[in-house]
């Protein structure tokens with residue numbers, strides 16, 4: 001849907017400009033005869049339109065000269081432009097519109113005609129030369145009567161296909177019968193009209209009927225290839241747009257024969273995405289003859305399965321202004337573009353291009369505005385001439401193998417550079433000072449390089465900088481460039497060794513939303529001045545994790561706009577801030593791996609939006625925080641490795657944790673029996689919910705998020721879940737003093753993946769109902785006082801891949817189902833009287849049971865989920881998931897929209 005809107009906008013812009021000539025004279029229309037005026041008034045009366053948005057219709061009839069959108073000649077109405085008039089409803093068959101017999105030009109584009117059929121009345125307007133019904137929008141079969149408009153020179157029936165509506169169709173009549181008698185046609189726009197014609201038929205239909213055609217625009221028309229040689233008879237073609245059709249079966253080398261061609265756009269010409277099963281991808285090469293298209297100014301072949309190298313003949317395309325060969329599999333090096341001095345946009349990203357780019361002749365490309373070469377294998381120096389090109393606005397060279405140093409002093413005085421992305425390369429040396437002074441720079445990404453440090457001193461930073469991503473870019477550093485209006489700042493993973501400056505909060509911009517210093521060597525305490533930034537009501541993500549910060553946590557961090565606060569793995573001490581008010585809007589709070597003491601404050605329950613709370617690995621004492629039960633949104637609660645004591649029943653709480661999916665109370669001093677009714681209230685562990693990630697959504701636009709991470713112990717190993725799936729569920733009560741029996745209510749938690757009750761004093765027998773936990777992959781009941789036999793029911797747990805029942809008082813035979821046989825001795829050893837193959841100890845009782853039939857049905861699916869869970873990535877994903885979308889919002893750029901289009905396509 002987003003994609004459609006974007007293409008709608010783009011098309012709107014292009015179509016409006018194409019048809020601007022039709023609306024040429026917003027005539028005073030004095031010449032209009034009385035009969036014609038009354039027809040117009042009748043028309044106005046019959047149309048439903050939004051009077052507050054209309055600019056033409058709404059004025060009609062107010063005075064003699066008020067006919068906007070109307071053109072006349074000798075008393076006759078010859079032109080009518082009602083585009084963008086917010087006309088809704090439909091147009092009646094008997095509308096007076098169809099009595100405006102002398103009309104030569106009619107434009108109804110961009111209205112709200114709610115997908116009605118095209119009325120056949122248009123055929124009455126037999127003098128029509130220009131007809132624009134694009135995006136009116138109409139739908140259904142195109143009326144055969146339209147073929148009577150034999151004087152047409154320009155016909156536009158293009159639409160944007162919103163998935164919920166039928167597109168226009170050309171089946172009966174076919175394309176051939178529609179245009180049969182339109183021999184004068186110069187421009188034909190049928191984008192998004194469903195033609196569904198095979199092979200060469202559409203080429204033949206065009207070449208035999210409309211020999212004077214200059215503009216052919218049939219994107220996403222369900223055309224198939226190959227493009228037939230008969231098309232060559234349309235010698236005047238200057239624009240060919242056949243994007244999003246299935247033309248993959250051929251090399252379009254014949255296109256090189258259209259000597260007048262100025263625009264060639266065939267992107268997505270194999271519809272890989274749409275019919276993945278139908279196609280083996282046919283790669284084809286760009287023909288050398290493409291260099292013959294001397295007049296070509298726009299070439300768009302992105303996502304067209306091109307392979308091989310870019311022909312050097314393209315150096316002859318001296319008129320080229322727009323070049324897009326992105327998302328192909330092009331290899332070899334970049335040709336020299338020196339001859340194409342008028343190039344403004346170069347998109348060659350997502351290919352396999354190699355070699356250096358120093359000899360491209362950049363110094364001649366004085367008109368270059370956008371240069372996108374990311375995701376290739378380009379190497380060598382980044383030519384310093386790039387930074388001197390006067391019109392260059394965006395440079396994206398990320399994810400290549402560029403090396404060497406950035407030049408220290410290029411002449412960048414008049415550079416318009418707004419976006420500079422050199423991330424994920426092999427660049428060295430210092431990050432030069434001039435970068436921070438580029439007058440228009442808004443987006444800077446130098447992350448993932450091998451810079452040493454920043455060239456200092458850093459002063460007078462350009463105030464336009466909004467996004468700075470320097471994560472994993474430097475070996476060492478001690479300076480933080482803090483531009484005055486930055487929205488996103490990521491300095492994580494840089495080995496910055498510095499005291500946390502007392503007044504950092506003063507320098508942090510009041511517009512900062514994302515600030516990460518994670519994984520550095522910052523020491524000293526968190527300065528109070530940081531409160532200033534949080535009070536500004538913009539800071540949403542503050543990540544100071546994995547540093548050497550000491551002292552206490554400032555109270556203010558719990559108060560303001562913050563949604564994500566991550567202070568994990570520092571040396572923070574003292575209490576968790578008290579007196580947290582209801583203004584707390586935190587969704588993620590991670591204070592784990594510090595030296596925090598005291599009790600968990602009651603007032604933390606005022607953070608009613610918390611989803612993830614991690615206070616693990618501190619020295620917190622006191623009792624289990626039953627008051628947290630009021631936080632109904634809580635999904636993850638980690639209190640591991642603290643000094644909590646007492647029971648966890650929370651018997652008197654009126655609340656429940658409906659959403660709770662991960663709870664880790666391991667390695668504390670908790671005691672009492674396992675709370676049967678508490679367990680029974682964890683609804684999220686009972687049924688699988690939507691497959692999703694726990695994420696922090698930006699309010700600006702749904703769907704973008706800060707990735708929350710958490711470490712859990714699964715299958716006996718600690719794992720970091722970079723992405724927390726909403727289906728991941730885990731209970732870890734290990735290493736406490738729980739006693740009594742395992743409650744049967746555990747058997748209701750049918751969505752549970754991991755259960756760890758080890759190292760407690762739990763007694764009684766293993767309830768057979770645990771055999772109902774069919775999703776269970778990890779079960780650890782070791783080091784307890786469990787007695788009795790292992791219930792045969794447990795052999796139902798087909799997905800179980802980790803089991804530990806050792807160090808109990810279990811007796812009898814180990815279930816001998818095939819699955820159970822895969823567990824090793826260590827899972828069962830040191831029990832009172834277990835026997836079975838796994839322990840090399842045969843049982844006196846004959847092991848004589850039918851083997852359980854394995855149910856393999858869902859295995860693949862579940863393995864997939866574990867695959868996601870098991871990826872132990874680092875905690876460095878913040879910037880892109882949070883700031884990336886903001887960057888895109890900022891820029892009103894074709895390339896970005898096309899990017900989103902592609903994503904959504």
Ligand SMILES: *[C@@H]1O[C@H](CO)[C@@H](O)[C@H](O)[C@H]1NC(C)=O
Nearest residue numbers: 049050051052053054086088
């Ligand atoms: C009419 O147009 C105005 C101004 O664009 C807009 O605010 C309003 O919502 C529109 N009304 C309808 C019914 O579309």
Ligand SMILES: *[C@@H]1O[C@H](CO)[C@@H](O)[C@H](O)[C@H]1NC(C)=O
Nearest residue numbers: 318319320339340341342343
């Ligand atoms: C470049 O564009 C200018 C107009 O912007 C035009 O006059 C000139 O002929 C073009 N040069 C080439 C080599 O196409």
Ligand SMILES: *[C@@H]1O[C@H](CO)[C@@H](O)[C@H](O)[C@H]1NC(C)=O
Nearest residue numbers: 281283307308329330331352
């Ligand atoms: C791209 O081309 C290279 C070299 O020709 C080839 O090894 C690779 O498989 C191609 N990639 C795809 C996706 O076909």
Ligand SMILES: *[C@@H]1O[C@H](CO)[C@@H](O)[C@H](O)[C@H]1NC(C)=O
Nearest residue numbers: 474475476477494495496497
């Ligand atoms: C981090 O910096 C310190 C000195 O500042 C240096 O000893 C250490 O090797 C650096 N670590 C890395 C990974 O570069």
Ligand SMILES: *[C@@H]1O[C@H](CO)[C@@H](O)[C@H](O)[C@H]1NC(C)=O
Nearest residue numbers: 523524525548549550551552
């Ligand atoms: C914090 O660390 C600094 C050194 O980095 C030290 O001087 C200071 O005393 C420490 N403060 C506390 C409260 O431990």
Ligand SMILES: *[C@@H]1O[C@H](CO)[C@@H](O)[C@H](O)[C@H]1NC(C)=O
Nearest residue numbers: 580581582602603604605606
């Ligand atoms: C926050 O929580 C505490 C303890 O539950 C409560 O006494 C206090 O009134 C709450 N504060 C606000 C501002 O609601």
Ligand SMILES: *[C@@H]1O[C@H](CO)[C@@H](O)[C@H](O)[C@H]1NC(C)=O
Nearest residue numbers: 763764765785786787788789
């Ligand atoms: C298991 O232990 C419980 C108490 O710990 C005891 O009541 C029960 O009799 C024992 N059962 C067996 C089969 O030993």
Ligand SMILES: *[C@@H]1O[C@H](CO)[C@@H](O)[C@H](O)[C@H]1NC(C)=O
Nearest residue numbers: 843844845846847848849850
């Ligand atoms: C299983 O037990 C049945 C009787 O309970 C007996 O007839 C059979 O021989 C036994 N099978 C094995 C393999 O011991």
